[in-house]
Structure formats: structure tokens, C-alpha cells
Amino acid sequence: MNGFERRKQNKIQQIYNSSFELFSKYGFQRVSVNEIAQNAKVSPATIYNYFGTKEQLYADMLMNWMDKQLEQYEKILDSEYPFSEKTKEIIILEAKNLKVLSDNFQKSPFSEVGGLMQMIEEYNEQKVMQFFIKFVALGKQEGYIRRDLTEDVIMMYLTMYKNELGRYWETTDQGRIMRSMDQLMELFFYGLVGEKQK
Structure with a gap:
């Protein structure tokens, strides 16, 4: 795995960890992509690029x-x-x-x-x-x-x-x-x- 791919995988894991934490705490409806992005220290665009939708x-x-x-x-x-x-x-x-x-x-x-x-x-x-x-x-x-x-x-x-x-x-x-x-x-x-x- 090259450096770019490793950084991408690390970002995805950060997003997974943040979304798990927020969804489990507040539920699906009450959590926005912006909140997940902020918690994961990535941009909302990054989340949309990787996943498309919430x-x-x-x-x-x-x-x-x-x-x-x-x-x-x-x-x-x-x-x-x-x-x-x-x-x-x-x-x-x-x-x-x-x-x-x-x-x-x-x-x-x-x-x-x-x-x-x-x-x-x-x-x-x-x-x-x-x-x-x-x-x-x-x-x-x-x-x-x-x-x-x-x-x-x-x-x-x-x-x-x-x-x-x-x-x-x-x-x-x-x-x-x-x-x-x-x-x-x-x-x-x-x-x-x-x-x-x-």
C-alpha cells in the first residue's frame, strides 16, 4: 500500500470512528455530515467523495x-x-x-x-x-x-x-x-x- 492509499484508509477509518461515535450517541437523524466531518477532522466534501450520502x-x-x-x-x-x-x-x-x-x-x-x-x-x-x-x-x-x-x-x-x-x-x-x-x-x-x- 503506497502513502496515498494509506492516508486515504486512515481518513476513512477516522470517518468510521467518528460516525460510529456520533450515530450511537445521537441517532441517525440528529447527526449531520458536517458534524461527522468536524469530529473526524476532514472536510464534508471528503465524506461525500468517499461515501456519496449519509x-x-x-x-x-x-x-x-x-x-x-x-x-x-x-x-x-x-x-x-x-x-x-x-x-x-x-x-x-x-x-x-x-x-x-x-x-x-x-x-x-x-x-x-x-x-x-x-x-x-x-x-x-x-x-x-x-x-x-x-x-x-x-x-x-x-x-x-x-x-x-x-x-x-x-x-x-x-x-x-x-x-x-x-x-x-x-x-x-x-x-x-x-x-x-x-x-x-x-x-x-x-x-x-x-x-x-x-
């Missing part, structure tokens, strides 16, 4: 944020930790991310930003599913996930668990959840009965 900036900023979260999950999955520890870290991060989204983007302009829901669905189909397939393969390889379970059933189970933990995370003392996390992970892997009897 709606496109919002969509791109959200995709950028999702990419960063997925990168964290990938790093955890590629780490040397046991699979159970990796799963615990990923589920905790996902619960925190669900809270960030619900706290900061409840009034997001899904109807105002054309195609945003479709972009998120495509993102999930392409990037999240690739990660999920890699996660399941590793879990099966290490003996933490039964080989006879289909990806659809595993995905449903993970989604239910993650969503409920995220909802609980929003309404409960997070320190209490963290103290219970080891027990919650045992339940996640072995259920109420405990490890399957041979």
Missing part, C-alpha cells in the same frame, strides 16, 4: 464495525486456547456486541437506509456463515461438538444461546454473568444431565 456512510460504517468484530472472533478461534475457552470468549463478545447494537442503534434507520437489511443478511450469509462453518468443523474435530449434528441444528442452538445470553446481559449485572460463565459453558456443552453417558 445513508451510505451509515451502512458502510456498520459493515466496518461488523468486520472488526468478526476479526476478533477469528483471532480467538485461531488462538491456542482449548475449544471450550474459545467458545466462551466468542459468546461473551457476541453478547457484548448485541448490547452495543441494541443500546446504540435501536433507532437505526433500517427503513431510511435503502438496502441495509439486505446488506446485513448478505453479510451474515457470506462472512458469518464462513466463520460458523470453520467454528463447527473445529469443534467437531476436537470432540466438543457431536459429529452427527447438522450445521442447521448447531446454528439454531448457538443462536438461541447467544440471543438469550445477550438479552440477559442487557438486564442483569454483568459481573454476575461473568461469575456464572463457567457453569453456563458447561450447560452449553453438556446440558442439564451432564456429559452424555457412554
Whole structure:
């Protein structure tokens, strides 16, 4: 990457950071491109040159944020930790991310930003599913996930668990959840009965 391209990428990242901060604090409607530009220390023209519209900036900023979260999950999955520890870290991060989204983007302009829901669905189909397939393969390889379970059933189970933990995370003392996390992970892997009897 040459100097020009690096400066451009740095500016774009500044714009993403500023727009995330302002949109999450004040909502889509109450933030102007001028305010984002001022906060990012760039000109409004720069934002329009890179993104075209405020709606496109919002969509791109959200995709950028999702990419960063997925990168964290990938790093955890590629780490040397046991699979159970990796799963615990990923589920905790996902619960925190669900809270960030619900706290900061409840009034997001899904109807105002054309195609945003479709972009998120495509993102999930392409990037999240690739990660999920890699996660399941590793879990099966290490003996933490039964080989006879289909990806659809595993995905449903993970989604239910993650969503409920995220909802609980929003309404409960997070320190209490963290103290219970080891027990919650045992339940996640072995259920109420405990490890399957041979």
C-alpha cells in the first residue's frame, strides 16, 4: 500500500470512528455530515467523495464495525486456547456486541437506509456463515461438538444461546454473568444431565 492509499484508509477509518461515535450517541437523524466531518477532522466534501450520502456512510460504517468484530472472533478461534475457552470468549463478545447494537442503534434507520437489511443478511450469509462453518468443523474435530449434528441444528442452538445470553446481559449485572460463565459453558456443552453417558 503506497502513502496515498494509506492516508486515504486512515481518513476513512477516522470517518468510521467518528460516525460510529456520533450515530450511537445521537441517532441517525440528529447527526449531520458536517458534524461527522468536524469530529473526524476532514472536510464534508471528503465524506461525500468517499461515501456519496449519509445513508451510505451509515451502512458502510456498520459493515466496518461488523468486520472488526468478526476479526476478533477469528483471532480467538485461531488462538491456542482449548475449544471450550474459545467458545466462551466468542459468546461473551457476541453478547457484548448485541448490547452495543441494541443500546446504540435501536433507532437505526433500517427503513431510511435503502438496502441495509439486505446488506446485513448478505453479510451474515457470506462472512458469518464462513466463520460458523470453520467454528463447527473445529469443534467437531476436537470432540466438543457431536459429529452427527447438522450445521442447521448447531446454528439454531448457538443462536438461541447467544440471543438469550445477550438479552440477559442487557438486564442483569454483568459481573454476575461473568461469575456464572463457567457453569453456563458447561450447560452449553453438556446440558442439564451432564456429559452424555457412554
